[in-house]
Amino acid sequence: GDYYDPSALCGALSNFGLFNIAKTGPSALYSLMLKTFHRGLRPLYTPSRGDSGTSRNWLDAMDGYRSAVHANFGQDMIESTTCSGCSKCEQKRYTQFIKKLPMSKFAGGDVLPFAEMLESLKGEDAVCESCGEVARTTKSIRCANGQPPEVFTFAITWGSTFLDPDVIQSAMNSIPHMLALSDISPVTGDADCTNEEYQLKAVMCSRGDYQYLTLIKADMREDRWLIECEENRSMVPTAWQRAMTLCKQGQTAPKLLIFERRRHTEAALEGSFLGSESQTDEIILDVIDTQLQI
Numbered sequence: 001g002d003y004y005d006p007s008a009l010c011g012a013l014s015n016f017g018l019f020n021i022a023k024t025g026p027s028a029l030y031s032l033m034l035k036t037f038h039r040g041l042r043p044l045y046t047p048s049r050g051d052s053g054t055s056r057n058w059l060d061a062m063d064g065y066r067s068a069v070h071a072n073f074g075q076d077m078i079e080s081t082t083c084s085g086c087s088k089c090e091q092k093r094y095t096q097f098i099k100k101l102p103m104s105k106f107a108g109g110d111v112l113p114f115a116e117m118l119e120s121l122k123g124e125d126a127v128c129e130s131c132g133e134v135a136r137t138t139k140s141i142r143c144a145n146g147q148p149p150e151v152f153t154f155a156i157t158w159g160s161t162f163l164d165p166d167v168i169q170s171a172m173n174s175i176p177h178m179l180a181l182s183d184i185s186p187v188t189g190d191a192d193c194t195n196e197e198y199q200l201k202a203v204m205c206s207r208g209d210y211q212y213l214t215l216i217k218a219d220m221r222e223d224r225w226l227i228e229c230e231e232n233r234s235m236v237p238t239a240w241q242r243a244m245t246l247c248k249q250g251q252t253a254p255k256l257l258i259f260e261r262r263r264h265t266e267a268a269l270e271g272s273f274l275g276s277e278s279q280t281d282e283i284i285l286d287v288i289d290t291q292l293q294i
Contacts, residue, residue, distance in 0.1 A: 070095060071150065072150045072151055073097050073150070073151050073153065074095045074096065074097055074149070075095065075096050075097075075141050075149045075152070075185075076093070076094075076095055076141065076142040076144065077092075077093065077094055077095065077096050077139055077140070077141060077142070078091065078092075078093055078139070078140050078141075078142050078188060079091065079092040079093075079094070079137060079138070079139050080137070080138050080139075080140075081126070081135050081136070081137045081138075082135065082136055083128040083130065083131060083133055083134075083135040084133050084134050084135065084136065085128060085131040085132070085133025085134070086128060086130050086131040086133065088128060088130050088131075088135070093142075097153065098153045098154070098155050099121055099152065099153070099154050099155070099184075100154075100155050100157060101117050101118075101120075101121075101154055101155070101156045101157070102157045103156050103157060103158050103167075103171060113174055114174045114175060114176050115176075115183055117174075118179075118183055118184055121139065121184070121185065122138065122139055122185060122186060123136065123137050123138040123139055124136075124137050125137070138186065139185065139186070140185060140186040140187060140188045141181070141184075141185045141186070141187050141188070142187075142188050142189055143187055143188070143189035143193045144189060145189075146189060146193065147193075148181055148187075148193040148196040148261060149181075149261065150260065150261050151258060151259065151260050151261070152179075152184060152198055152258075152259045153256060153257070153258050153259075154256070154257040154258075154259075155255065155256055156171070156253070156254055156255050156256070156257070158253055158255075168247070168252075168253045169244070171253070171254065172244045172247060172254060173244070175200065175203070175254065175257065176200065177199065177200045177240075178197055178198065178199055178200070178262070179197070179198045179259055180194065180195060180196065180197055180198075181193055181194050181195070181196040181197075181198070182194040182195070184198070196261060196262075197261070197262040198259035198260060198261055198262060199217070199259060199260055199262050200217070200257065200258075200259055201216070201217045201258050201259065201260045202214065202215065202216050202217065202256075202257075202258040203215040203254050203256070203257055203258075204254070204255055204256040204258075205247055205252045205253060205254050205255060206252065206253065206255050213227055213247075213252060214227070215227055215243050218237040219237070223239050223240050224237040224238070224239065225237060225238060225239070225240055225243050227243060227246070
């Protein structure tokens with residue numbers, strides 16, 4: 001139909017090979033939490049449909065409306081491929097909700113700095129189907145009307161490297177607390193958004209199907225993190241390094257990282273999980289409070 005199906009996010013997670021959305025209980029924490037986000041963020045409004053559709057951008061024209069899920073969790077991507085041999089050019093447009101970081105691709109001993117891992121998301125070389133020469137693919141974010149993305153969600157896939165505590169610790173040490181939009185992706189649009197900053201707000205970790213913990217930033221201006229573990233036991237807010245040590249001791253690996261666009265007013269920094277005073281924020285806060293009780 002015309003309405004966005006929240007389960008599409010679970011489909012994306014399932015394609016990563018990490019998250020089995022058919023399961024119930026703690027083993028499905030990641031897909032369940034994000035699926036719940038999407039269900040809670042049903043469209044807050046549905047714009048009127050014009051004959052020409054000129055009031056909507058290309059993605060909204062396909063989806064039929066501008067959803068709150070799209071506005072808060074989605075990035076409109078432009079993927080361009082140019083062949084060095086025959087100069088054939090192709091372009092794709094799509095919405096991306098999760099960026100995948102395959103840790104096994106980088107962990108040959110030492111984990112690359114996070115910024116270098118992000119470079120793999122910006123483009124890659126492929127073989128041109130027409131002439132067989134190298135075709136370069138670049139990926140950029142379209143910031144329509146000068147509006148940057150609100151949230152970036154990174155899914156870390158581990159493979160066999162999950163069993164190595166030294167690799168886990170290296171990965172944890174490489175996670176930054178702040179990213180610029182230019183660190184994540186090239187940007188196209190009608191305004192310069194490359195200097196927008198994103199703060200790390202939540203880290204979801206797992207060491208098996210039935211053991212997980214979630215780190216949520218407890219204070220916007222201090223290094224304090226609240227730990228929620230599988231027994232539904234809240235621990236006293238602790239420093240990031242202490243939280244990371246607990247993770248290493250239990251060989252618990254980070255699997256989802258959630259970065260939120262930084263607000264530059266003090267009032268906003270004292271706000272909710274998404275950092276703005278809006279109906280959407282209230283929904284997300286309710287979703288988080290509910291989900292952490294599962």
